Amino acid sequence: MTDLSNSPIGQPLRRREDVRFLTGAGQYTDDVVLPHQTYAHFVRSPYAHARIKSIDSKQALAAPGVLAVFTGADLAESKVGGLPCGWLIHSKDGTPMKEPPHPVLAQGKVRHVGDPVALIVAETSFQARDAGELLEVDYEELPPVIDIRTADSAGSSVHDDVPNNVCFDWGHGDKAAVEAAFKSAAKISMLEFANNRLIPNAMEPRAANAMWTAHDDSYTLYVANQNPHVERLLMAAFVLGLPESRLRVIAPDVGGGFGSKIFLYAEETALVWASKRVRRPIKWTAERGEAFLNDAHGRDHATKVELAMDAQGNFLALRVKTIANMGAYLSTFASSVPTILYATLLAGQYRTPAIYAEVKAVFTNTAPVDAYRGAGRPEATYVVERIVETAARDLNMDPAELRRKNFIKEFPYATPVGLTYDIGNYSAHLDKAIEIADVAGYGARKAASKAKGLLRGIGYSCYIEACGIAPSNIAGALGARAGLFEAGEVRVHPTGTVTVFTGSHSHGQGHETTFAQVVAARLGIPVESVDIVHGDTGRIPFGMGTYGSRSLSVGGTAIVKAVDKVIAKGKKIAAHLLEAADTDIEFANGEFKVAGTDRKIPFGQIALTAYVPHNYPLDKLEPGLNENAFYDPTNFTYPSGSYICEVEVDPETGHTRVDRFTAVDDFGNIVNPMIVEGQVHGGLAQGLGQAMLECAVYDPDSGQLLTGSFQDYAMPRADDLPSFVVGHTNTPCTHNPLGVKGCGEAGAIGSPPAFINALTDAIGVRDIAMPATAERVWRALNKTA
C-alpha cells in the first residue's frame, strides 16, 4: 500500500481545467468548426399530437444555400432504426414493457410539440432556418394525452399499438406482508402528491457536429454528451447499423449535463446519417427553446404513500403507488428511473420491514422523461422523507427522534426492496447536522421571526442513495441491456509522466483534477506529472460514462487497478535492476525499494528503463509501461446524509426565504473537498429549485409547453438562494479501494423534502405542492385554491 503522507488525497487542490474555462479557451461542441462546415435546422411539430398527411419540401429545397432536406421517409428508405431503450422492465403480469418505435424523424405521426419532422442542411445557419419556414407539412390534429392520472383512459393513444397508453404496470416488494402489516398497524400516515416535472437546462444547449470521411468511410461526431462510448454503441449498433470502429464520438468540453446528455437523441443521429449524404460536416446547436421542447425532462410522478406504524412509532410497512410519465417515447434509460432507481430506495435510512411499490408508467404527448440529477432517488427520498416528517407530526413526536428510533444501525443491512447497504452511520450525520444548524437556538429564532410578523419553520431530510452504478450482473438481472463497469488506461511515458485515459466523462465535475490526485498519490509523483484524457472514443479504450455519481467510485477504481498493474510491472523491472527477487520489492513514495535495505530506484527511472530496455529481462517481460483495467463493482455505494432547512415566510405575500440550509453528508473518503462541496452546493440549488421555483407545465388541452423559455420556467437565480452550510461524516465504502461513495446527486436528492417539511411546518399545513411558489404559499395561508 502506498504511503499517503504528503498525499494529494484530501487536498482542496484548485482545478487544472479552470484556466481554460476562465479565459474563454474552453472548447465546447459549438466552438468546433470543421472544414466545409454546413449547418442544420430541424423543423419540429407545432402540435402535441397529429397525423402527418403530407410533407412538401420543394420550396425549402429551392431556398438559397440549401443542400438537402430529409424527412422520416428518407431515413426509413435507408433502413435507419429507431432510438432504443436500454432497460427492459416487465409488468406484474410478466409481460415486457411496451416499446413502440421511436423514429429519428417523425414517421406518420408527431407525438409532442417539438418532435423533429425534417432536417434541413444549408450553407449557413440563417439559410437553414429560413428554409425551415418554407417546408410545408400538412397535419391532421389529434386529441393529445397530457394528464398522467387519466392517460390510461384518455380515449386517445399516443402510439396506435399501445391503445391504453400504459408502458408497464410494475410491482416491487412483498405485497402480502405489507397488507398484513397495515391490518395490524396502530397508526397510519398518508400523503398524496406530485413530484413536479423538471427541465434539466444545462447551460450549454445540446449540440452536435458530424463529419463523414470518404477515404475510410468513417464518421466523426462531436457531441455534447456524458458517455461517448455508450452514444457510439447505441447509434452505431442499434440505429445506423455501422461497426463501432467506423464511428468516433468526441465529447469535448461539455457545459453541464445533469442526466440530460446521457441519452441518444434524434438530432445527432440524423446528423451522422446525413453527413454521408451531403458529404460535408453538419453542425447543429439547439436553441434554448428547442432544448425546452426536446431535451429529456425529469421527475413527473403522481404518488400516494402510506406508512404503517405501531403505537410507539416503529415503522411496520410502507405502501407506495405511483404513476410515472414516460412522455411520448421511451428515452434511453427512461424505464429504469421510476422502477429500479426509485422503488429500491424506498427503505431510506430506516428498518421498515415490509415495503411494496406499484408503478404504472404511461405515455403522454409530452417530451420524453428520463434521468435528471438523482433519477428516481429524489422521487423516492421525497416519498420517504415527507411521509416520515408527516408521521412525526401525526404522532406528535420530534421528527429527529422518530427518525433515530427507526434508523438502520447494523451493517451490512439487506433492505426489503433488494439492496444491501454496506455501511453507514445515520445518527452521526443527523447529530452533526443538528449541532451545525443550531437547532437548539431555533425557538429563539422563531420568536424573533414572529416579532417581525413572519412565520418560521424547520424541516429535516435524511436521504440515502444508491450510487456508483452499478454491478453489471445485478443491473442485468434487473433489466439493464448494458454492462455498467468502467475502463481506464494508464500510459506511463518514458520520462515518467503519465497520461490517464478514462471512460468516465467530466462536464463540470473536475475529473482532470480529482483523478490526477488519485493517480499522483498512488504513484508518489507530482500531480502536475499526470494528465487526464476523457471524452473521445478514438483515444480511450472503452467506457460507460458519467451519471449516477459513479465516476470516482467506478471510473476512479478502474484507474487505480490500472495503476496497480503499472506498479506490479515496475516491481519486476526494479527487481531486475536491483538484482533482487520480485517479491522483495516494495513500492512507496514514488520509489521501488528492496525491502529492508536502502537500495532503491525512483519511478521515473523504471519508466525510462521500460522504454529503453537495454538492461531488461526481455525474456520474461514485455517492454513498455502501459496498462488497462476494467472494473465492475460488487455493490452500489450508499452515500447518505442529513439536511436541515429553516425557512421564513412573509404571510402578507407568501414569499418564502431559505434562512439557513445545513447539509451533512457521508460520502465516504473525499479526494478533493473543494470539488465535493461544490457538487453539494449545485445539487442543493437544483433541489431547492424543484421545491421552490421550477415546473414544466403543459397546457392540458393543447399540449403546448407553457414554460418554454427562461422567461417562463423559473430557474434558481443567485438571489433566490442562501449561502449553504456543508459538513461531512465518513464511513468509508467497504468495497472499493478508495473508500469513496459519490457526491454528485446528494444535494438534489435530499433538499426538496427538507424545504417542504420546513415550509409546511412554518405555515401549518399538511402538504403543499412543489414548486411552493409565493402564490401557492399565499393561497395555502389564505385557504384559497
Added chain:
Amino acid sequence: MSVPIKLKVNGKAVAVDVDPRALLVNVLRDQLRLTGTHVGCDTAQCGACTVHLNGRAVKSCSMLAAQVQGGEVTTIEGLSAADGTLHPMQAAFRECHGLQCGFCTTGMVMSCVALLADNPKANEQQIREGLDGNICRCTGYHNIVKAVQLCQTGKIPVSA
C-alpha cells in the same frame, strides 16, 4: 446583403461585413472566432453572452452587430493581461471554485467585473441581486458570491 462595421475588440481595430440580422455574439463567435462568449438562451435571460461594450456589461445576444458600429468591446479573451496573468476576478473564481462546467463562467466573470466597477462595496445581498441576470446551473452561486467577495478584498492568493 451585408453591413460593414468597424469596432475595437479587445483593444484591436476590427472591420467586418456582417449580416444585417447578425447579433453581436454571432459576429464575435463566428466571424472573429472569439468563442469564449457563449450562447445559453434565446431570450436574453441567462447572461452567458455577457461582454463589455464601452465599459458596460451588455448581453451580446440582445443587440445587433450593426448597432455596435464604432464601439469598444471587451470579451473574456481580452480580460486577462497580455502575459496571461489572470484578471483578479478570474483568479478569484478559480481560488473559490466559482465554476464547474465553465459554460456560464465567461459571462458570469464579465458581469461580476462590471458589478464591482459599479458598486465596489456591494454586500452579499447586493452581489446576489447584481447577478440576477446570469444563470448558473452548476454552482448554486455559493462560490461565485464568495469569489466576488474575495475579489473585493484585493487579496487573492496564488494557488497551485
